Amino acid sequence: MKIGLDIMGGDFAPGATVLGAIAAYKALEPQQQKLVLIGNKDLAQPIFAEQGFNPDLIEIIHTTEVIGMGEHPTKAITQKPNSSIGIGFRMLKEGSLDSFSSAGNTGAMLVGAMFSVKTIPGVIRPAISTIVPKLKKGYGIMLDVGANADCKPDTLLQFGVLGSLFAENIHGVHNPKVGLINIGEEEEKGNMLALATHTLMKDTNMFNFVGNVEGRDLFNDKADVIVCDGFTGNVMLKLAETFYVLTKQKGFEDEFFARFNYEQYGGSPILGVNAPVIIGHGISTPEAIKNMVLLSRSMITTKLIDKIKAAFK
Amino acid sequence: MKIGLDIMGGDFAPGATVLGAIAAYKALEPQQQKLVLIGNKDLAQPIFAEQGFNPDLIEIIHTTEVIGMGEHPTKAITQKPNSSIGIGFRMLKEGSLDSFSSAGNTGAMLVGAMFSVKTIPGVIRPAISTIVPKLKKGYGIMLDVGANADCKPDTLLQFGVLGSLFAENIHGVHNPKVGLINIGEEEEKGNMLALATHTLMKDTNMFNFVGNVEGRDLFNDKADVIVCDGFTGNVMLKLAETFYVLTKQKGFEDEFFARFNYEQYGGSPILGVNAPVIIGHGISTPEAIKNMVLLSRSMITTKLIDKIKAAFK
Numbered sequence: 001m002k003i004g005l006d007i008m009g010g011d012f013a014p015g016a017t018v019l020g021a022i023a024a025y026k027a028l029e030p031q032q033q034k035l036v037l038i039g040n041k042d043l044a045q046p047i048f049a050e051q052g053f054n055p056d057l058i059e060i061i062h063t064t065e066v067i068g069m070g071e072h073p074t075k076a077i078t079q080k081p082n083s084s085i086g087i088g089f090r091m092l093k094e095g096s097l098d099s100f101s102s103a104g105n106t107g108a109m110l111v112g113a114m115f116s117v118k119t120i121p122g123v124i125r126p127a128i129s130t131i132v133p134k135l136k137k138g139y140g141i142m143l144d145v146g147a148n149a150d151c152k153p154d155t156l157l158q159f160g161v162l163g164s165l166f167a168e169n170i171h172g173v174h175n176p177k178v179g180l181i182n183i184g185e186e187e188e189k190g191n192m193l194a195l196a197t198h199t200l201m202k203d204t205n206m207f208n209f210v211g212n213v214e215g216r217d218l219f220n221d222k223a224d225v226i227v228c229d230g231f232t233g234n235v236m237l238k239l240a241e242t243f244y245v246l247t248k249q250k251g252f253e254d255e256f257f258a259r260f261n262y263e264q265y266g267g268s269p270i271l272g273v274n275a276p277v278i279i280g281h282g283i284s285t286p287e288a289i290k291n292m293v294l295l296s297r298s299m300i301t302t303k304l305i306d307k308i309k310a311a312f313k
Numbered sequence: 314m315k316i317g318l319d320i321m322g323g324d325f326a327p328g329a330t331v332l333g334a335i336a337a338y339k340a341l342e343p344q345q346q347k348l349v350l351i352g353n354k355d356l357a358q359p360i361f362a363e364q365g366f367n368p369d370l371i372e373i374i375h376t377t378e379v380i381g382m383g384e385h386p387t388k389a390i391t392q393k394p395n396s397s398i399g400i401g402f403r404m405l406k407e408g409s410l411d412s413f414s415s416a417g418n419t420g421a422m423l424v425g426a427m428f429s430v431k432t433i434p435g436v437i438r439p440a441i442s443t444i445v446p447k448l449k450k451g452y453g454i455m456l457d458v459g460a461n462a463d464c465k466p467d468t469l470l471q472f473g474v475l476g477s478l479f480a481e482n483i484h485g486v487h488n489p490k491v492g493l494i495n496i497g498e499e500e501e502k503g504n505m506l507a508l509a510t511h512t513l514m515k516d517t518n519m520f521n522f523v524g525n526v527e528g529r530d531l532f533n534d535k536a537d538v539i540v541c542d543g544f545t546g547n548v549m550l551k552l553a554e555t556f557y558v559l560t561k562q563k564g565f566e567d568e569f570f571a572r573f574n575y576e577q578y579g580g581s582p583i584l585g586v587n588a589p590v591i592i593g594h595g596i597s598t599p600e601a602i603k604n605m606v607l608l609s610r611s612m613i614t615t616k617l618i619d620k621i622k623a624a625f626k
Contacts, residue, residue: 135559146496149504183459183547191462191544215551219559231504232545234496236552238528243556246448246532252565 001032003296004097007039008066008084009104010284014039017103018047020289025058027290033297036097038084040064063087066104069282073107077115085109089116092275099296101267103280103289110147110270110279117274120305122312124155126272127162128230128279130237133259135219138173141166142218142226143271145233153196156180156227157204161311162271163225164207169302170295171224179213179223181232186212193229201227206311219256266291269299271308276300314345316609317410320352321379321397322417323597327352330416331360333602338371340603346610349410351397353377376400379417382595386420390428398422402429405588412609414580416593416602423460423583423592430587433618435625437468439585440475440543441592443550446572448532451486454479455531455539456584458546466509469493469540470517474624475584476538477520482615483608484537492526492536494545499525506542514540519624532569579604582612584621589613 005024007017017039025035037044041062048055065083067076080086085108091097093116102109110128119126129143143159144151151159160178167176180197182190187198189212201209213223218240228236244260258264263285267278276299280292299305318337320330330352338348350357354375361368378396380389393399398421401413406429415422423441432439440457447453454476461468473491480489493510495503500511502525514522526536531553541549557573571577576598580591589612593605612618 149496149502149507181548183462183544189462191542194462194544215548215553216555216558218552219555228548229504231496231507232548235494235528235541235545236548239531239549239552240528242529242532245529246569247560247565250565250567250569252560252563252567254563254565256559256563 001297001300002034002036002097003293003300004036004038004088004091004100005289005293006084006088006100006102006104007037007044009102010280011069011282012285013103014043015047016284016286017289018044019051019286020284020293021058022048022051022053023286023290024293027294028297030057034059035293036061038063038088061087061091067108069105071105071108073105073111076105076108077111085112089113092277093117098300099276099278101278101280101292101296103267103282103284103292106146106279109277113270113273113277117277120272120274120309120312123272124158126270127159128268129163129166129271130233130268131265132218132226132240133256134221135256136221139171139265140224140226141171142228142233142237144228144230145237145268146230147270148230150231151193151229153193153200156193156197156229157200158272159227160201160204160207160209160225162308163227165304165307165311166269166271167224169304169307170298173224175208176224177210177222178207178225178227179210179217181226181228182212182214184212184214263288264291266293266295269295275305314610314613315347315349315410316606316613317349317351317401317404317413318602318606319397319401319413319415319417320350320357322415323593324382324595325598326416327356328360329597329599330602331357332364332599333597333606334371335361335364335366336599336603337606340607341610343370347372348606349374349404351376351401374400374404380421382418384418384421386418386424389418389421390424398425402426405590406430411613412589412591414591414593414605414609416580416595416597416605419459419592422590426583426586426590430590433585433587433622433625436585437471439583440472441581442476442479442584443581444578445531445539445553446569447534448569449534452484452578453537453539454484455541455546455549457541457543458550458581459543460583461543463544464506464542466506466513469506469510469542470513471585472540473514473517473520473522473538475621476540478617478620478624479582479584480537482617482620483611486537488521489537490523490535491520491538491540492523492530494539494541495525495527497525497527576601577604579606579608582608588618
């Protein structure tokens, strides 16, 4: 198994990414699980040296080209084939990597995934998902959080399938409860999109639909999978992140709020493409990078992508 | 000035509402500002007696009919003209009240307002607004939070006008900054609704548009007025309320989180109708009811409705 990691992506790269890679290496089984770093070797070497880490233990694909955080995704992916993200996706497509992750330009990661490994046949639109902590214990998943600002009911229906397979395989939830974000519990509540989606979901046998959920249900046990359009999901995600930042600023210590920390879950998987791809948070720390690598491994070992492909056959 | 209050509305009515009315009475100037309660006198009297409060100081319009929290709004308003909400709106329409507020059935309050005092000419759709605490100090306003699940760009543009006038008159903010909820700061980000609305807002001279704001900007100083469709706003509001509930549950004490408390701001004004109307939170406490009455007074004394009418002439 080869787990690809862009060491040039994120606000604290390559410092945080290389340190995260070292931590990840120590958590992996070196015989079966190989870490492949993509980025500027000359910047990585001093960090390895400083940490007393033998650089021969991890493969590095050297490149100096980088896609910046502010660059236009499609332009950057097309015009910078030798960027760390560009190379990562080329290797993923060729099969010389089994997964690819980066804390770099989110749009470039999404476009790169769709251009290279491509959308799974039958999937209308891939979704960016995010992992949310549950108050009692464990984690839920919410999707879409930004890949599709405008969605149609059949797209949201498919997000239910994608999220359900993720929760079942990665979080080990049996028959995951899928909820639709709405403005009330009642079937007749909602905007046109939510109303039409509710009708589709109510009749589906593709997952365990538990009905509408509201903004207040993100952290409780009503649903393991929360489905929404990418506009609503993105706004919710950024609002929820504020809450983590605020409690931290205020010095509130708590097990639940600690799990709010994006570092714990290691990034947002793109679901619906033909390979495991994870987008890390721009401000990813070494801990976040390590967890992104471990999440990549889970997505490979559980054969999540094959299961998604089978569901859409 | 006559301030109308439904004492039958809310989960803790009439206990919380009557206690709130007594507290409000003490905060008002009894010569100029008269409180008019609407509801079951027989249920209110023992509470007045218990508190040693002279019931002759506050006018009570007696009725035994009540619209329940779960009732269908339009049906209830039409079929229960003698409910406390029905009477309140009739008196407001006739001019025997200058404002009306209730912590009862939200839908019935919205429908009642639109059926009785009606939408201000020129306003496409009234909005339910909510007051949000700002981290530094003071309060902002967000609208719509649930009256209109589906919105059009021109409706959102008008929400900017309504919110701006509220922030200026009620919160005393000079030239309030109006932000549009979106998934990125950049002009080219967003769903179709946000993109089209941004274009309209950018060109308007009706308020001080400061551009897109994100989920993370709710509590900071980027905007005094946050505009969104009622679906997004409702989801955000309910998510934000969770934060308050959670920090309270966890025993975190903080001035900012205390201001998250819905009790502090006393309800959600319906903006765009021909009279001051406020919907209280279902779980309103006496403090919340008192503050709802004081907010009603501010909306009357500042002549907010006349200013809104003038803006849409």
